Amino acid sequence: MKIAVTAASGQLGGAIVNALVKQVGAANVVALARTPQRASALGVEVRPGDYNNLPELERSLMGVDTLLLVSGMDAPDKRIVQHRNVINAAKNSGVGKIVYTSVQGAQQGTAFSPVIQSNRQTEEDVKSCGLEWVIGRNGIYIEPDIEYIESYKKAGKVTNCAGQGRCAYTCRGELAYAYAKMLTEDKHNGYTYNLHGELLTQQQLVEYLNQAFDLNLHYVPLTVEEYQADRVAELGDFIGTVIAGIYQGIALGALENESHYQQASGRSHQTWQDYFASIS
Numbered sequence: 226m227k228i229a230v231t232a233a234s235g236q237l238g239g240a241i242v243n244a245l246v247k248q249v250g251a252a253n254v255v256a257l258a259r260t261p262q263r264a265s266a267l268g269v270e271v272r273p274g275d276y277n278n279l280p281e282l283e284r285s286l287m288g289v290d291t292l293l294l295v296s297g298m299d300a301p302d303k304r305i306v307q308h309r310n311v312i313n314a315a316k317n318s319g320v321g322k323i324v325y326t327s328v329q330g331a332q333q334g335t336a337f338s339p340v341i342q343s344n345r346q347t348e349e350d351v352k353s354c355g356l357e358w359v360i361g362r363n364g365i366y367i368e369p370d371i372e373y374i375e376s377y378k379k380a381g382k383v384t385n386c387a388g389q390g391r392c393a394y395t396c397r398g399e400l401a402y403a404y405a406k407m408l409t410e411d412k413h414n415g416y417t418y419n420l421h422g423e424l425l426t427q428q429q430l431v432e433y434l435n436q437a438f439d440l441n442l443h444y445v446p447l448t449v450e451e452y453q454a455d456r457v458a459e460l461g462d463f464i465g466t467v468i469a470g471i472y473q474g475i476a477l478g479a480l481e482n483e484s485h486y487q488q489a490s491g492r493s494h495q496t497w498q499d500y501f502a503s504i505s
């Protein structure tokens with residue numbers, strides 16, 4: 226069985242390729258990437274995979290049985306069309322099953338909501354395409370908080386607009402393991418899974434960061450407007466506004482969801498105690 230993974234040069238796509246190799250062997254995995262040379266280190270066959278190029282996608286998906294569609298990074302309206310290109314290429318090339326990496330979040334009322342709406346549209350497109358399907362709705366990656374630790378240390382605090390909201394956090398390694406199972410096991414066909422670990426408030430997250438890095442950070446909640454201004458100043462208007470929207474969704478309770486990680490992967494999600502112990 227040939228399993229293809231789109232956006233394989235990215236962090237999530239690459240992690241899923243590695244997890245699949247452990248389960249089915251490198252000969253059965255195909256990595257698709259817009260710039261193929263960026264995925265060459267994965268040790269599997271690499272084919273072109275530009276979401277905007279339908280004929281190229283059709284050629285690259287020939288002989289593939291199951292496809293993982295990693296959600297694109299473009300503007301929401303463009304992403305819907307790009308994802309449809311991948312879905313149509315899969316249908317035209319004889320793929321039998323699509324697994325889609327969607328995301329959890331507020332469908333209304335935040336700057337991130339248009340992204341969520343575009344993901345929900347792709348979910349519907351996947352469900353109605355006539356192929357077998359599985360959808361994973363990813364929680365929020367916890368890795369960026371680890372990568373941002375020097376900035377937290379410098380500030381002495383963690384600030385955002387999540388307030389007391391509980392967040393469905395996850396990490397790429399756990400997602401990769403679950404997606405490898407969803408791609409290779411037919412019992413998941415027709416299901417939509419929320420993929421995350423134990424829910425955390427920002428205060429709980431800060432406590433884990435303090436333990437792991439021997440710090441004394443504290444959490445300071447901001448208004449949405451304050452946090453958006455802060456993020457825009459550092460990251461630019463588009464990314465800064467989107468990130469503020471993600472945390473606003475946490476405050477609204479949109480990330481306080483039941484986890485289906487056990488059903489999707491066959492094992493419990495790594496505990497946050499174990500995760501932070503592994504990085505300390």
